[in-house]
Amino acid sequence: MIIDVVGSGSLGLLYGGKLQDAGNEVRFWTRTAEQANKLSVEGFKVTEREKTIQISSDQIQVKPITELTRVWEHSPGDWLLLMVKQTAIKDVIHEIASLKTRVLNIACFQNGIGHLNVVQSNMPHSNIYSVITTEGAKRQQDGVIRAGIGETWLGKSSDIRSSSLMPMDQNESIRLQGLLQQAGFGCTVSNEIxxxxxxxxxxxxxxxxxxxxxxxxxxxxxxxxxxxxxxxxxxxxxxxxxxxxxxxxxxxxxxxxxxxxxxxxxxxxxxxxxxxxxxxxxxxxxxxxxxxxxxxxxxxxxxxxxxxxxxxxxxxxxxx
Missing domain, CATH: 1.10.1040.10 (N-(1-d-carboxylethyl)-l-norvaline Dehydrogenase; domain 2)
Incomplete structure (x- = not known):
């Protein structure tokens, strides 16, 4: 399973680090080449109450978002986790515009509302899922601290279900639920997202x-x-x-x-x-x-x- 994590902030490193530690192939995509270089040289760690996960420089796959479509041409991912803030959504969509005719599984972790329709209108063939989480994460110089163990819910918004060109695939959301649960997150698929x-x-x-x-x-x-x-x-x-x-x-x-x-x-x-x-x-x-x-x-x-x-x-x- 290849999971692409877009965004190297606190949530991106928390979820990406734990998913990789659970045995998944995780690729991190950053806003700038400088951010990618720093992570590729230093790696990062996820600090939890009971253990610390170390993703070393020889284990991490990280590139700037500008290279995502080129990599996808020969190695497409199974899931695209959008972990950037709402303010960066349009920039990400611009960078992956050449993938708009493909069927992607995209999970959106943003606060607020309005972004789901933006993603769906620009990626009309994709399955767009909303993710709500109460996980607490604090970004540190050398990684991220899991500051509070919360819950994660995922599902399809009614607006997205009515506008998408693709029928809702319940199996895909259940697969992501299983991946997150195996990584140590409490996760539920919700029909009332x-x-x-x-x-x-x-x-x-x-x-x-x-x-x-x-x-x-x-x-x-x-x-x-x-x-x-x-x-x-x-x-x-x-x-x-x-x-x-x-x-x-x-x-x-x-x-x-x-x-x-x-x-x-x-x-x-x-x-x-x-x-x-x-x-x-x-x-x-x-x-x-x-x-x-x-x-x-x-x-x-x-x-x-x-x-x-x-x-x-x-x-x-x-x-x-």
Whole structure:
């Protein structure tokens, strides 16, 4: 089984490293040649509570994404795991455009919404799967730390099922589930992936922007009543938008948000990390989507809209 992992960030190295350690052939694809060279020379390690996986320089297969289509001409992969952020999706699609007539199995691990339709419209013959994960991973100089053991769900969004030129192949998702389980991830194939997508969108929309504005780790959000009140305001606004849009989510998501803050207390959210490094954030695909959904159903989400503009105003300079 050949698995192509696009993206060498924390999740890419975590999943790719463990999949390779489980006996799969894994090929890593980076944004730049410099990133590929660094990994090919140094390798990397995945640090877990019970063990450390070392992927040495003579074991790793890594190249810049610009070489993926050339390699695929003589050695196509079985799975393409898109582990880049939403902001890099269009660049990846551009690099693999010559594969658009092929049938690929693509798993998308991005936060937010909107990217699945972009991938499907550009790769119309491919099987596009959405992956939702609560795995915690921290990028380190020499690799990645598995900061929290979570769950992984995969499935096909209803939007993708209706627009794809290819019929849904349940066997493919079950194969990927098996590969991830063998690699040590708790993984479930879900027929209700849309509920999970919107649940995670709501959690991210409450947590990520505030950590980016206040420059605090996730756990600090719930240490002061003023912050919890602001979080609740964001939650109530988004929940009203969901109800008006006919989006149904099981369970008490507010309690889940507080639980995420506690379980990832020391984590720096990806949005905060992007702001601190002066990089483009995913705020448009998270907060921006809540604002857009509100407009479409005749509502407003003023608190989300303010945060959207504040964070967009930080780019690309970042903060010190």
């Amino acid at each position: 849309d509920k999970l997508i919107y649940r995670k969108l709501l959690i991210n929309a409450v947590i990520n922007p505030l950590t980016a504005i206040w420059r605090i780790p996730n756990g600090e959000l719930i240490t002061r009543e003023e912050r919890i009140m602001f979080m609740r305001q964001l939650y109530d606004e988004a929940w009203a938008v969901y109800e008006a849009s006919g989006i149904l989510i099981d369970g008490d998501v507010w309690d889940q948000i507080l639980s995420v803050c506690r379980s990832t207390a020391s984590n720096t959210s990806s949005m905060l990390s992007d702001v601190l490094h002066g990089q483009q954030t995913e705020v448009q695909s998270i907060t921006g989507q809540i604002v857009s959904m509100a407009c479409r159903c005749g509502l407003s989400a003023p608190t989300h809209e303010v945060l959207l503009h504040l964070i967009e105003g930080m780019q690309p300079e970042g903060v010190s």
